[in-house]
Structure formats: C-alpha cells, structure tokens
Amino acid sequence: xxxxxxxxxxxQYETDTETDPETEAMRCISCQEDYDARDAGTCKxxxxxxxxxxxxxxxxxxxxxxxxxxxxxxxxxxPHHHGNRSHPPCFSDVVLVAxxxxxxxxxxxxxxxxxxxxxxxxxxRAMLENEMEESRSGTIKxxxxxxxxxxxxxxxxxxxxxxxxxxxxxxxxxxxxKYQVKHLKAYCEKFLVSKLNWDNSVMNYAFAHQHNxxxxxxxxxxxxxxxMDKLTKRDEYMELVEKDPRLVVEIYEAYLxxxxxxxxxxxx
Amino acid sequence: xxxxxxxxxxxQYETDTETDPETEAMRCISCQEDYDARDAGTCKxxxxxxxxxxxxxxxxxxxxxxxxxxxxxxxxxxPHHHGNRSHPPCFSDVVLVAxxxxxxxxxxxxxxxxxxxxxxxxxxRAMLENEMEESRSGTIKxxxxxxxxxxxxxxxxxxxxxxxxxxxxxxxxxxxxKYQVKHLKAYCEKFLVSKLNWDNSVMNYAFAHQHNxxxxxxxxxxxxxxxMDKLTKRDEYMELVEKDPRLVVEIYEAYLxxxxxxxxxxxx
Numbered sequence: 001x002x003x004x005x006x007x008x009x010x011x012q013y014e015t016d017t018e019t020d021p022e023t024e025a026m027r028c029i030s031c032q033e034d035y036d037a038r039d040a041g042t043c044k045x046x047x048x049x050x051x052x053x054x055x056x057x058x059x060x061x062x063x064x065x066x067x068x069x070x071x072x073x074x075x076x077x078x079p080h081h082h083g084n085r086s087h088p089p090c091f092s093d094v095v096l097v098a099x100x101x102x103x104x105x106x107x108x109x110x111x112x113x114x115x116x117x118x119x120x121x122x123x124x125r126a127m128l129e130n131e132m133e134e135s136r137s138g139t140i141k142x143x144x145x146x147x148x149x150x151x152x153x154x155x156x157x158x159x160x161x162x163x164x165x166x167x168x169x170x171x172x173x174x175x176x177x178k179y180q181v182k183h184l185k186a187y188c189e190k191f192l193v194s195k196l197n198w199d200n201s202v203m204n205y206a207f208a209h210q211h212n213x214x215x216x217x218x219x220x221x222x223x224x225x226x227x228m229d230k231l232t233k234r235d236e237y238m239e240l241v242e243k244d245p246r247l248v249v250e251i252y253e254a255y256l257x258x259x260x261x262x263x264x265x266x267x268x
Numbered sequence: 269x270x271x272x273x274x275x276x277x278x279x280q281y282e283t284d285t286e287t288d289p290e291t292e293a294m295r296c297i298s299c300q301e302d303y304d305a306r307d308a309g310t311c312k313x314x315x316x317x318x319x320x321x322x323x324x325x326x327x328x329x330x331x332x333x334x335x336x337x338x339x340x341x342x343x344x345x346x347p348h349h350h351g352n353r354s355h356p357p358c359f360s361d362v363v364l365v366a367x368x369x370x371x372x373x374x375x376x377x378x379x380x381x382x383x384x385x386x387x388x389x390x391x392x393r394a395m396l397e398n399e400m401e402e403s404r405s406g407t408i409k410x411x412x413x414x415x416x417x418x419x420x421x422x423x424x425x426x427x428x429x430x431x432x433x434x435x436x437x438x439x440x441x442x443x444x445x446k447y448q449v450k451h452l453k454a455y456c457e458k459f460l461v462s463k464l465n466w467d468n469s470v471m472n473y474a475f476a477h478q479h480n481x482x483x484x485x486x487x488x489x490x491x492x493x494x495x496m497d498k499l500t501k502r503d504e505y506m507e508l509v510e511k512d513p514r515l516v517v518e519i520y521e522a523y524l525x526x527x528x529x530x531x532x533x534x535x536x
Contacts (some may be wrong), residue, residue, distance in 0.1 A: 027305075028309075031311065037310070040311070040312060041310040043299065043307045044299055045307065049298075050318050050322070057329065058460065064329065064333065065332065066454075070428050072339055074387050091361065091381070115384075183334060250363045
C-alpha cells in the first residue's frame with residue numbers, strides 16, 4: 001500500500017496529470033472538487049454505505065408519514081371540513097364548552113367523542129370513566145380559555161396538528177398541562193423556545209415555572225443567566241421581585257452554580 | 269492547488285511518513301482505512317454535511333414516531349388491554365360480526381366506534397352515514413371472514429398495526445379491498461411480495477388478480493415470466509388453464525411484451 005502510494009506520488013510529481021487515473025488526484029464524488037490529505041473525508045465504500053443509509057431513512061420517513069396520514073383523525077371542527085358535504089358524519093357523544101369565553105355571547109359548544117378524549121388525556125379519562133357529572137350531561141366545561149384555543153386544543157387531539165403563534169402556544173400549553181396531553185405540551189414548549197429572546201425571557205421564565213414546562217424553563221434560565229449584568233435593570237425583574245421573589249432566588253441560584261461549574265471546568 | 273499537491277507528493281516521496289499530516293496519506297474518517305485515488309469518496313466538508321443530513325433525518329423519524337404513538341388509538345380489542353383495568357372505557361356505538369365465523373359457535377361481536385370506521389373506510393362511511401340497516405341496528409355483518417381476521421382488521425383501523433403471516437395477510441388484503449382501506453391493502457401486498465417465491469407465484473398471481481392487488485400482480489408476473497420454461501409443468505398452471513384461461517393468456521402476453529422489450533433494448 002505504502003510502496004504503491006509513494007510510487008504513485010513520484011509518478012504524479014513527474015507528470016502531474018490531473019486526468020490520469022493513476023495519479024493521486026482525489027476528487028470528491030459529491031462536490032466534484034479536488035481535495036488533499038488535510039480535507040480527506042471518506043473512501044468510496046463508506047460514501048456509498050452512507051448513501052444507502054440515507055435512502056433507507058428517507059423510505060422510513062415516507063412510511064411513517066403515510067401512517068400518520070392514516071391514523072390522523074378527521075376533526076369534527078377541522079376548518080377544512082366546515083360546511084363541506086364530504087365531511088363524514090360526526091357521531092359526536094360529548095361537547096366541550098369554553099366556560100369563560102371572552103366573546104361575551106353564549107359559549108359555542110365544540111363537538112367531540114368520548115372515545116377520543118379518553119384515549120388522549122388521562123384527565124378526560126378519569127372524568128368520563130368515573131361517571132362524573134360531565135359524563136352524564138355529555139358536556140365538559142373548560143374554564144379560563146378562549147373559544148379559539150379550545151377549538152385548536154380539540155383539533156390537536158384529533159390530528160396532532162396546530163397552527164401556532166406565541167399567544168396560541170401559551171394557551172395550548174396551559175390546556176396541555178391541565179389535561180396532561182404530553183405530546184401537545186412538548187410541541188408548544190418547542191415552539192416557544194424557538195421564539196425565546198432576551199426581551200421575553202423573564203416573562204417566559206415565570207410562565208414556564210407556573211406550568212411546569214421543564215424544557216422551556218431550562219432554556220429561559222440559561223438565557224437569563226447569560227445576561228445577568230442587564231437583568232436587574234428590567235421592569236419584568238422588578239415585578240418578579242415584587243410578585244414572586246422565590247423565582248428570582250432560583251435565578252441567582254442557577255447563576256451561582258453556573259459560575260461554580262465554569263470555575264471547576266477551568267481548573268480541570 | 270496543483271502545485272501544492274505536487275509539493276506534498278514530492279515531500280512524501282522523500283520522507284514517506286504515514287503520520288506526518290503534510291503527506292498525501294488519505295485516511296477515511298469513517299472506516300479509518302487508508303485509500304488511494306481509485307477509492308476516493310468525499311472531501312471532509314461533504315462528509316460532514318452528509319452527517320448533518322443523517323442526524324436531521326433521524327430527528328424527523330423520532331418526531332414522526334412520537335406523532336404515530338400519540339395518534340394511535342387504543343383499540344377496543346387490543347390483546348394487550350384484555351382484562352386490563354387500565355384499559356379506558358370503550359364508549360363503543362357499533363359492533364362488527366363475522367357472519368361466516370368458522371368457529372361454529374355463535375359469532376362473537378367485535379366492539380368499535382362509528383366515528384373511527386367512517387374515518388378509515390369510505391365503505392363503512394356510506395353504510396353508516398346513509399342510515400342503512402347497519403346504522404340503525406348498530407351491527408355490521410362481515411361475510412366470509414374468520415373471527416381472528418375481523419379482530420385483526422378492526423385492530424388495524426385503530427392502530428395501523430397487524431401481526432401478519434401469509435394466511436392473515438391474504439384475509440386482511442381481501443377485507444382491505446372490500447372496505448377500501450388503502451393503507452392496510454398496501455401493507456398486506458408489501459408483506460406478501462416479500463414472501464413471494466417460485467412455488468407460490470402462480471397461486472399468488474391468481475389471488476392478486478382477483479383482488480386488484482396491482483403491486484403484487486406485477487411482482488408475481490415478473491417472477492413467472494422469468495421462469496416460463498418451468499411453468500407448464502406445474503399443477504397450479506394446469507388448474508389455472510382449467511379454471512381461468514384468461515389469466516393464463518395474460519401471462520403469455522406479459523411474457524411476449526417482455527421479449528419484445530428485451531429485443532428492442534438489445535438493438536438500441
């Protein structure tokens with residue numbers, strides 16, 4: 001191998017032809033650029049293996065997408081189906097009502113199925129399986145939520161889809177926490193963390209704390225502890241000291257342990 | 269670039285050190301083997317890009333799996349749930365009965381939900397939305413099917429999962445075709461094609477024909493037309509000539525067009 005390479009090397013040194021397959025000219029199969037030892041990536045075999053793996057992963061994704069499409073329930077309130085004759089009959093056996101609907105007018109009921117609610121939420125399940133008032137009346141009152149958020153919530157239980165902005169993500173996270181719909185809660189946290197910035201960090205920190213959004217809490221805390229110098233000047237900070245000083249203490253504790261870790265890291 | 273490579277080449281020719289990073293020693297990042305120009309794969313940059321893509325695809329797969337797990341319905345007949353107190357209440361509003369249950373005894377009804385059946389099958393939908401006898405009685409009779417196959421069928425409508433052997437795959441494919449559950453039909457075809465061999469090819473060809481299993485039909489036809497010399501000696505062939513000569517004609521037509529194509533291919 002070695003002998004062969006040095007021979008090739010000498011050969012190239014003498015002739016320096018790019019095209020001669022016998023030369024050491026390494027051309028990347030992917031980007032078609034020449035590269036030298038410093039930029040060496042993989043051999044052909046590994047490259048081809050990697051390609052196969054990628055193809056397999058893509059096939060698996062297609063299969064999973066088809067499975068999701070099959071399992072996805074048409075939602076009784078799916079906007080695409082509204083007034084659409086191709087909408088299947090509903091056979092709904094329960095309705096949800098936003099009991100503190102901001103709209104002022106009489107609350108509009110949202111149609112649903114007990115079987116779906118119990119399969120998606122342990123809270124609904126306890127409610128409906130234990131023949132509580134909701135089960136008998138076939139009406140579930142949901143307090144402190146807008147009609148739109150309730151619709152989006154029920155729609156998610158049927159389709160695992162929601163169209164989010166920060167306001168909606170917060171409302172849905174509250175509902176997801178209250179009714180223990182883990183998948184929706186994770187979905188909202190992920191969205192809110194993606195929108196996290198220094199301006200909304202303190203507010204989001206308090207929100208995450210209030211609703212046990214662990215992932216969001218960690219993200220907000222690290223954002224805040226990275227900007228401690230600017231923290232005390234903020235109005236939200238003053239408010240938090242007033243309203244819930246324990247949360248402020250936790251910020252300082254997190255900051256302290258961060259400093260300790262950094263120091264320890266430096267020493268080692 | 270070129271100049272630089274030849275310098276490196278000369279350098280290596282003189283020193284021939286493997287370890288010296290300045291040499292042309294191309295080591296595959298992935299398998300850690302040395303390789304020469306003939307076996308060149310990708311440069312480092314493309315290798316790293318490919319790695320990132322793979323990570324992204326894997327993340328997408330995890331997200332989709334979580335979505336499937338969320339959307340998957342607990343099935344009213346899920347074996348794992350049988351006699352399991354943690355099984356949610358059923359709220360079933362319809363039952364399916366295997367009207368020609370082989371078991372001899374009285375047919376056992378399979379619990380289900382109208383809302384699920386109509387969302388999975390356009391046939392059930394037409395049946396239940398048009399207030400036909402099934403909708404009023406809340407009982408759907410399924411003919412020519414074993415109780416086990418009916419259970420597996422309903423279970424698939426709730427979970428998109430089935431435990432297949434060739435017998436079950438055939439029974440489920442028939443049901444999937446009859447009730448137009450495309451996803452299940454494709455699933456069974458894929459399984460049966462994976463089990464296809466010369467011995468079962470003629471039988472499967474006739475079966476695929478009978479139930480409009482296009483994918484399976486193509487696979488069986490190409491298996492058969494690749495072994496025409498052995499075909500006429502087979503009992504299944506004789507039977508097919510007796511029972512359904514048109515299907516035999518189609519085999520010969522497929523064989524002929526294959527020959528024509530091959531000839532045309534050779535000419536060009």
